[in-house]
Amino acid sequence: MPVPAPDPFAVRAASLEELARLGVPVPPETFPLVWDPGDMVELRPTIDLERRAAILHLILERTFGMPAEAAESWLERSDLTPDVTEPEWAWITAEIGDRRSFALHLEALAGLSWVLGMIRVLDPREPPVSLVHLYPDLLEDESFADWQGRTLSAPRDPGVVAAALDLHYCLDWAFLKLGPDELPGMIDANSIGQRRWALEWAVVFIGPHHGPPGGWEEVDLST
Known part of the structure; x- marks a missing residue:
């Protein structure tokens, strides 16, 4: 159910404060906000979040040696095949694609x-x-059904996830400015980008400047 999105200016101020604490570059004042005052926010349905997470988990297992036939069979028996994207299916069935890119999905997961x-x-x-x-x-x-039965998914408040998205939007910009020896820790821009991808997909904003939620491959990380 949509709820009012938090004040984007206050969230951005908190994001910039966190970047400063980490000692990484801070975006310029003209850096766009993720949402506007007055927008609403919600998360995708929990079942959709769980289905996408399970698919990413399987892709990682496939990347590290799960046989194609076993992966295909599990997806079909779990009724997850409709949610698999074309690039994912090409990787799962024939290892077409960049192994390192699919391995990086650990951060999206x-x-x-x-x-x-x-x-x-x-x-x-x-x-x-x-x-x-x-x-x-x-x-x-x-x-998948048995896993759901033993899993205690408790999705976070949409406003909290929106704030995390704003932070990762800023972190994505900052990490791209850093060399390997300037990173604040053990992860790089690729990892931050994957986390941002997941957050961008999970959060749905409702307002004059937002369209309907897109698919996993339609997430725009270009800005």
Whole structure:
């Protein structure tokens, strides 16, 4: 259910304060806001967040050795195939694509895990803790439905997720300005970009300058 989005100016001030604390560049005053005063915000339905997270988990398992036939079968039996994008399907079935790019989805999965309340923090200095145990046990052929039954998803407040998105929007700009020796921790711009991707997809804004939510591959990270 949509709720009023938090004050974008106050959120941006908090984001810039966090960037300063991390010792990374701060965007210019002209850097766009993510939403406008008066907009509404909500998260995508929990089932959609869970389905997308499970698909990313399977892609990571496929990247690290899960056989194609087993991956396809699990998706079909879990009725997740309709949510798999064309690039994802090409990778899952024939390993067409950039392995490193799909491996980086670990950070996108961390972002969704945070949105779902399954991990406590998204630290811009540290990679995520191990996420494997949080998702279906594919070695034991645990189904998506069985995983849902043992998982305590508790999606965060939409306003809190919106604020995290604004922070990662600013962090994405800042990290692209840094060299490898200037990073504040162990993760780089690629990792921040993946987390931003997940947050951009998870949050839905409603207002004059926002269209309907798009698909996973339609998330625009160009600005």
